[in-house]
Amino acid sequence: AQTVTQSQPEMSVQEAETVTLSCTYDTSESDYYLFWYKQPPSRQMILVIRQEAYKQQNATENRFSVNFQKAAKSFSLKISDSQLGDAAMYFCAYRGAGNNRKLIWGLGTSLAVNP
């Protein structure tokens, strides 16, 4: 069975600095998708970025980018120029490429942004 591990329960970063959140996963599949979701306090979960395993190029969305290391089964999220609004729980998630596959979630990393 697939698992997702986020080894950092809590992280903090100074405003305008860069922070990297780690995520590792375990799978025997070769084709899958990886996602980072953000959940601000008392607000809804939203997608930050996604990566297809067959793509070698790391996904980027504005200040958010990933470092996808397929052989190492690592999928870290880098947030550049951190803003106060980035403070949230960040969840890493995995989904296999087969039919009717559901997301496998990590336990999350709580990110604090210090002014």
Added chain:
Amino acid sequence: DTGVSQDPRHKITKRGQNVTFRCDPISEHNRLYWYRQTLGQGPEFLTYFQNEAQLEKSRLLSDRFSAERPKGSFSTLEIQRTEQGDSAMYLCASSLAQNNSPLHFGNGTRLTVT
């Protein structure tokens, strides 16, 4: 489209009562998911539908929980004979059928069982 809508936002009920939550997904999304989330934890999968068919139900889900999506549009989640351990945020999400399609979440329904 205004996104995934959940009703109510908050529900307080006494132990033993039945509660029902509603989720309206994004209109073109044929997949609909229910999750439960407790404080400081990630979402815990409960069940999901593709159109009106319930394709999977978590083995962690007791018989007191039931979900429906009768016309393949909105869905309801009912909890019978609520227990204090049912207190949690219940999240609904929807997506297209492709596995690379991300989930779009609603704001959730916070259930408190007293």
